[in-house]
Amino acid sequence: xxxxxxxxxxxxxxxxxxxxxxxxxxxxxxxxxxxxxxxxxxxxxxxxxxxxxxxxxxxxxxxxxxxxxxxxxxxxxxxxxxxxxxxxxxxxxxxxxxxxxxxxxxxxxxxxxxxxxxxxxxxxxxxxxxxxxxxxxxxxxxxxxxxxxxxxxxxxxxxxxxxxxxxxxxxxxxxxxxxxxxxxxxxxxxxxxxxxxxxxxxxxxxxxxxxxxxxxxxxxxxxxxxxxxxxxxxxxxxxxxxxxxxxxxxxxxxxxxxxxxxxxxxxxxxxxxxxxxxxxxxxxxxxxxxxxxxx
Amino acid sequence: xxxxxxxxxxxxxxxxxxxxxxxxxxxxxxxxxxxxxxxxxxxxxxxxxxxxxxxxxxxxxxxxxxxxxxxxxxxxxxxxxxxxxxxxxxxxxxxxxxxxxxxxxxxxxxxxxxxxxxxxxxxxxxxxxxxxxxxxxxxxxxxxxxxxxxxxxxxxxxxxxxxxxxxxxxxxxxxxxxxxxxxxxxxxxxxxxxxxxxxxxxxxxxxxxxxxxxxxxxxxxxxxxxxxxxxxx
Amino acid sequence: xxxxxxxxxxxxxxxxxxxxxxxxxxxxxxxxxxxxxxxxxxxxxxxxxxxxxxxxxxxxxxxxxxxxxxxxxxxxxxxxxxxxxxxxxxxxxxxxxxxxxxxxxxxxxxxxxxxxxxxxxxxxxxxxxxxxxxxxxxxxxxxxxxxxxxxxxxxxxxxxxxxxxxxxxxxxxxxxxxxxxxxxxxxxxxxxxxxxxxxxxxxxxxxxxxxxxxxxxxxxxxxxxxxxxxxxxxxxxxxxxxxxxxxxxxxxxxxxxxxxxxxxxxxxxxxxxxxxxxxxxxxxxxxxxxxxxxxxxxxxxxxxxxxxxxxxxxxxxxxxxxxxxxxxxxxxxxxxxxxxxxxxxxxxxxxxxxx
Numbered sequence: 001x002x003x004x005x006x007x008x009x010x011x012x013x014x015x016x017x018x019x020x021x022x023x024x025x026x027x028x029x030x031x032x033x034x035x036x037x038x039x040x041x042x043x044x045x046x047x048x049x050x051x052x053x054x055x056x057x058x059x060x061x062x063x064x065x066x067x068x069x070x071x072x073x074x075x076x077x078x079x080x081x082x083x084x085x086x087x088x089x090x091x092x093x094x095x096x097x098x099x100x101x102x103x104x105x106x107x108x109x110x111x112x113x114x115x116x117x118x119x120x121x122x123x124x125x126x127x128x129x130x131x132x133x134x135x136x137x138x139x140x141x142x143x144x145x146x147x148x149x150x151x152x153x154x155x156x157x158x159x160x161x162x163x164x165x166x167x168x169x170x171x172x173x174x175x176x177x178x179x180x181x182x183x184x185x186x187x188x189x190x191x192x193x194x195x196x197x198x199x200x201x202x203x204x205x206x207x208x209x210x211x212x213x214x215x216x217x218x219x220x221x222x223x224x225x226x227x228x229x230x231x232x233x234x235x236x237x238x239x240x241x242x243x244x245x246x247x248x249x250x251x252x253x254x255x256x257x258x259x260x261x262x263x264x265x266x267x268x269x270x271x272x273x274x275x276x277x278x279x280x281x282x283x284x285x286x287x288x289x290x291x292x293x294x295x
Numbered sequence: 296x297x298x299x300x301x302x303x304x305x306x307x308x309x310x311x312x313x314x315x316x317x318x319x320x321x322x323x324x325x326x327x328x329x330x331x332x333x334x335x336x337x338x339x340x341x342x343x344x345x346x347x348x349x350x351x352x353x354x355x356x357x358x359x360x361x362x363x364x365x366x367x368x369x370x371x372x373x374x375x376x377x378x379x380x381x382x383x384x385x386x387x388x389x390x391x392x393x394x395x396x397x398x399x400x401x402x403x404x405x406x407x408x409x410x411x412x413x414x415x416x417x418x419x420x421x422x423x424x425x426x427x428x429x430x431x432x433x434x435x436x437x438x439x440x441x442x443x444x445x446x447x448x449x450x451x452x453x454x455x456x457x458x459x460x461x462x463x464x465x466x467x468x469x470x471x472x473x474x475x476x477x478x479x480x481x482x483x484x485x486x487x488x489x490x491x492x493x494x495x496x497x498x499x500x501x502x503x504x505x506x507x508x509x510x511x512x513x514x515x516x517x518x519x520x521x522x523x524x525x526x527x528x
Numbered sequence: 529x530x531x532x533x534x535x536x537x538x539x540x541x542x543x544x545x546x547x548x549x550x551x552x553x554x555x556x557x558x559x560x561x562x563x564x565x566x567x568x569x570x571x572x573x574x575x576x577x578x579x580x581x582x583x584x585x586x587x588x589x590x591x592x593x594x595x596x597x598x599x600x601x602x603x604x605x606x607x608x609x610x611x612x613x614x615x616x617x618x619x620x621x622x623x624x625x626x627x628x629x630x631x632x633x634x635x636x637x638x639x640x641x642x643x644x645x646x647x648x649x650x651x652x653x654x655x656x657x658x659x660x661x662x663x664x665x666x667x668x669x670x671x672x673x674x675x676x677x678x679x680x681x682x683x684x685x686x687x688x689x690x691x692x693x694x695x696x697x698x699x700x701x702x703x704x705x706x707x708x709x710x711x712x713x714x715x716x717x718x719x720x721x722x723x724x725x726x727x728x729x730x731x732x733x734x735x736x737x738x739x740x741x742x743x744x745x746x747x748x749x750x751x752x753x754x755x756x757x758x759x760x761x762x763x764x765x766x767x768x769x770x771x772x773x774x775x776x777x778x779x780x781x782x783x784x785x786x787x788x789x790x791x792x793x794x795x796x797x798x799x800x801x802x803x804x805x806x807x808x809x810x811x812x813x814x815x816x817x818x819x820x821x822x823x824x825x826x827x828x829x830x831x832x833x834x835x836x837x838x839x840x841x842x843x844x845x846x847x848x849x850x851x852x853x854x855x856x857x858x859x860x861x862x863x864x865x866x867x868x869x870x871x872x873x874x875x876x877x878x879x880x881x882x883x
Contacts, residue, residue: 034657079841086848089586093787094844096780101837107830160393167383167394174381177343179369179398179446228661262676269665269672276665277650280658 005132006254012138014247015145019200020223021230021242022152023193028232029169030189032088034224036095037075040102041068041194042216045201047110050117050211060119065198072194073187081183099217106213114210123206137206144199149239152192156235161188169233222249229275231282240284245272296321296356296481297342297373297450303350304334304341311337313505314351319450319481324472326496328489334505335485336378339452342483343375344368355450369398374448378455378485380439384428388419391427391438395445408447415471416441433464440471450481457488469495493517538712540857541798542705545570548802549701560697561765562809567700568761569805570798572778573785574707575754577797579747580786582720584727585655588779589647589663592670593752595774596643597636597759599674599681602691602769605632610690617678629694633703633760640756641749648748652741655730667779674771687770688763695764703761707754711794714750723747781808788843790850795857800850804840811835 020038027035048067052060079098083091123137156162161184167175168185176182197216204219205211223242230241248271252264260267275283297319304312312334319325327335340346341361342353348361355371363371383391399405413420416437422430427438436456443451453472457465476482486492493499494513501509511518545567552563576590603615608626615623627635651662675685682688695703714720723743726733733740763769781804789800810818811832818825827835843851 079845082845083848086844087791089580089783089787089791090844090848090850092586093780093784094841097784097837097840097844099837100780101834101841104830104833104837108828108834160396163386163390163393164397166386166390170383170385171381173345174377174383175394175397176365177345177369177375177377177381178394178442179366180394181366181397225661225664228657232657263672265672266669269668272665273651273662276654276658276662280654282658 010250012141013250014243017246018243021227023196025238039216039220041197046211050115068198069194076190118209231285237284298354301351326492326499329502372449374443395442398446537856566805570704570801571758573801579751589666593640593755594759597756598763601632601636601760602763636760637757641753644752652744689768693767790852790854792854796852
């Protein structure tokens, strides 16, 4: 029973990481840009939840979505649009710099001390079935993961902007030659990643209500590693990679003996290196494909 | 319809198009031929706004359009069928066609246009749900032209549509171009195969080293000696 | 000047290092630390440049070599007496030996090189994004081990202290110059040229028989040595070290220094390091109150990072190819503008069409 419990928990954590990975992969798809500032969107959403903690819950949640989407679109407009076409190293460092600056903003505005955002703490209650104890947030994470992934796929496959995003992801220049508007496609990708970040910050504050300036950083870095591990140039493989790394790190954290649990990150990243050596293009990429020669 | 007036383009310090002037009227096919590296593709990309126009001006119906971004150029009514077709291999044929709508100004008359395009290229309707990458080269070329026509352009630019196609397929493609011309579309056709185009187009310009060296009528185009001389110039 | 022409790319960075040293020697002891930090940063960034600049492959792992160098040099220079007391779990070999300043720097460089060689042997087969993530994994593992493995570092990420502070202005300058000379000698050597050729055109380099894996490994190892040396200088400057000082923030800052300066040249690496490091130091100082003639500037806590982040973003937006454009110093020579893609085909063909 304990194993089943651990597996269910790990699946929920995996779903959360998968959502972050989807956001990263959407932006990577249309811009070939690894957006490190994605983590700051999650942090921004969490702080907005803290600031609106005395407002009605619905208002608070709506504000969180507005903040994340607006910030995502604003970052693209101010920092990344002028850098389209610059070398991968330059754009990558630019996303670092933006994240760095935003983290300083949080530090100035909210001090290094954590702020409590526990609006959805009711989700921490457990639902018991036999000897299985499930927190509601676990179930919410699973449902949110499935619904949002499905929603993303629907947007991409069933809407015009989604079609344009897919075309831009496979050949941006050719898409523009057909009249696909680059600005609009990229803005849509950032807006969607902002939307997903809002969901992640809602769920993450349930698990760790204490919001610090680096709140969204760790989960983003690990999700990015997972996305590349799965294959970041495809939405499905990136998502699966994100899920996998969340799942593995959760299982390792639960199951490693106490003497080794400190070294869980080392084990995780050792696995990452081994996978990359065997499958440079990503664990789930089609056979015979070589690595994405970018960045 | 389309007018190039001493258009120039360069990559860095290298001048590639050096003062090209030409016009294409509605219902006309104008050929642009020349050896590799003559600046043919760059001329087309400059019209599209994909390569910045470094001098001179491009006009559409008398209005200057040089300096517009590519997407805006397409919306004004110029469509390009790029070299190598640039079909989206992982999208279906129908999705590729729908992408053509991105450059269309209004939906008026879309159904009629669709019917006409399906009549012109039956292949496109036949394989609607297939990934475009599964089509043969000739079918992909037809899809690329169909996709460009969905935007209801007044000017159609084609970059080496015959590349890598069997002679019978080339005939089909050229036949379709004649039908498109009959609709009043202005067509600028870039080719490396001079003899293929010179007889077919209303007028053919020979481009070499970024300049138009010679302009030929269909009759003159049969004169092989002149053609060779133009190429070697 | 003509006799100096072949070494001009070395001359400019060395002159800048000397200039920083001279200006630093005129300032107060407290301010002098900013200049020492700048010189140590130059060494770290040159280490990064030796690999990234020449190979064109991004590496997030370089700071692990700085970390190894810092811990090795630090632990080996703490006298054995107090060492048993502050580092009870240490491997007996490290615990029972102590060396002087210069040997500790040499060992730091050697261990940095060895670590880079061992890690690079498998990892240099990767390129692009996977190389970035794999080297990042090395950084994470190094950080994790230095935090939790008492045989090589203080327990649970505690500070390694009691390290003799022997890195003054002179030693920092000497270290930076050594790094610049090594980088210059390498990029002018046959090996370095082969690697730079593979950076410009990988398939062409493969076609003429360049063993890219081996060339990258050589550069990686060399950059590990320079980074290890830089770590040694760093620990001897501060007198202590914690794992988080040689982790994400330093990785980000040094990458930013290189890219802001211009990834492709030694001159760019030096300029970027000096500029960004001094900026960072002075901004941080301003949070505690900085005297500017008659004024005293005091920034709120966190403002330094904010300003730095915004300035870095602005510099990248305005000069995406770096302040130097990735060129070596070219005073008095005609500039040849670089042609990125000379044909329309490559212009159009860059979009990826997968079949």
